[in-house]
Amino acid sequence: MVDRVAVGAVWPVLVGLVFCGELTTVDAAPLCTNAQAGCHVLSLANLFDRVIQHSARMHGISNDLHSEFELYFLPSKNQIGRVSRNCHTSTILTPNGKENAQRMAREELTEVILKLLVAWRDPLWHFHQGLAHHHDFNNFSSNKSLEMSDMVHELRKGVQKVVEKMQTLGIISNSISSLASPEVLLASNSAEWRLMKDYDLLYCFRRDSNKVQNYLKILKCRIVPEHGC
């Protein structure tokens, strides 16, 4: 009787695991092998350049949006009580300087980047939604927010590709946790960001996008230093 119950329990679990496994692998598109026709193989340096450019653009947009908000709202920057800014990504430990970032292991740094990108997908989307309904803002801001939201999504996929390439080349180990890790999911589902005001959200994202850009550049110049470092 116990056996039957066990089997009965194991079977759906197995099915569920297989199903989930398929789901998680859907996002990661397979990289080209050398001989595939019509498939242009990119070098790792090339991939890095692309994601770095992407992140630079993303940071530029966030900068612009933040400046616009400052014009509208003119928040007092010197409020003493706001030393600790409540960014919802504060829980993610990030290196605060050049030496710290250089000292960090490649895998760790890559994980940090991915965590940051995952954490911002939902908040930015909701921010854009809120902005679209708010008629105080012009279309320019609304378009920028949409672009920003898309870019985070694309950048995450791009970085994943870089990671896969690095793993196939043996540059980093396969110890990077999958994106379905619980802590990451929690971060994106946490309600903290819902409490953030728009201005704070933009400020936090501006900072985090700058982090992502810098970390990517450090990774690149550490792994493939020959091109433009």
Place this chain on the structure above:
Amino acid sequence: MKGGVELLLLLLLWSVESSSLSPPGKPVLLGCRSPEKETFTCWWKPGSDGGLPTEHHLYYERERLEGTHECPDYRSAGSNSCFFDRKHTSIWVDYVLTVVASSALGNVSSDPLKFDVMEIVKPYAPENVTLVVEERPESPHLHVTWKRPSNTDPRSGWVTIKYQLRVKQENNNDWKSYTSGTQTSFSLYSVSPGAAYLVQVRCMLDHGSWSEWSNSTLVKIPNYVQSQRPFQMLVSIFSAVPVVAALCVLVTKWKYVKLCLLPPVPGPKIRGVDVQLLKSGQSEDVLSALIVSQNFPSAVTRKDQMEDYVVVSDSSEWLLPASSKSQKKKKSLIIPAGFHLDSKLQWKASSQAEESRNETSDLEPPQLPSQKQTFSGANSAAANLHTGAPEKPVQPLANNGYVDIQRQESMQVDYSRVKEVNGDDVLILQKETLSVDVQRRERRGSEDYSRVKEVSSDSVVLLQRQNDCFCKEKGNHCCTNQTPRIPHVTGPSSVCTDLSGHSWTSEDTPSETQSGTSSQL
């Protein structure tokens, strides 16, 4: 004693009161700057000191750092500054800074300044800006090189430096800016020789602020164009000489050049048409020459038109001085192109003629080599008329006499209309004229004409004396009773007399004597 001390104290108090000492004025934080995104410096401006020695202290708080801390370095960056080294600098965290001025009379705090180090990045100006004039004969250009600010570190990827430079001429006030990207060199091509230029460079880290402009560097482009002028002049002179020579030749020898370039167009040439004939202007001749008709008219001989005569003589008197010509020239007969070699075309002749014709068969003429000329085309047909019955005496021709050809039994195809003999067997006659029995012609070939030695005038045909023996030699039926046919030559005019192939016209006036027409067929 006591009075002196009291007096001093009073004086002191009085002096203090009269000098209006006050607590220090409020200092102002001017700003902070991070030249490489690894350290930063802040400056403040002190307020009035209130007459008393005042001290300034900078305190800061930082995100994710407990408590209030004091500036780690007041000296490195000069007076009234605070320098934060690498250990004390964190990026992406907020700093809140406050400066406190304190003197004997109290403390005064400045307004706090809150910032993130990422926002205050402003590098130093690029260093060692050098200008080199690259002298190339066609295009001189200015090559500008510089070095990145020494404290930055782009190699680790921590910062990306972008450069910008601006140029102006010495006297001008208009700067022209160029972006150099991440390169530390730049080439300026829009420089004019003899002018002096000022160049400045500045840079930026990531998305921060631009640095100050570097010091101006002056350079003068040398004026070296003159040295090239004689060379250019020589080149132009040498290249001009052949051109001028060619022009002269062209002008002097214009005619030859014209002939060479534009050869004269040859005049039109119509087959079968004699230009001389056209020139002579006889309209009838012209018409007949030009008419090339496919429809051969019915072979009706009109009696009145068959006033042809041919002079037949076997005497050598008739050898005209132009005989030599005949040897060389080719005589031609023009025959209307519409001549159908058709048995339909019959001579309508008197039965007598028929008979006579039937009797006669073409003599196979011995083709006397000296006289023989092959028929071939309009201009090359030789008219060898076969005389028949050489034994028959022919009266010598008077000046305008005609021979009654009828006397000769041999009768005769009317060759009056013969226009052309095409090949051995083909006669092409004029349109209006009678047809020759070409079939017979065919059979017999051109032997009928073999006897014609020469056609010397409009109405004179010289025939060759036919030797019997010659006939015998040939062994053909040339010596039979058959008599050769002799064409009628209608009219005194335009028997083929020369090479141009006149037609034998038939349009003679009806007034022609009919006497000679008894030989009509």
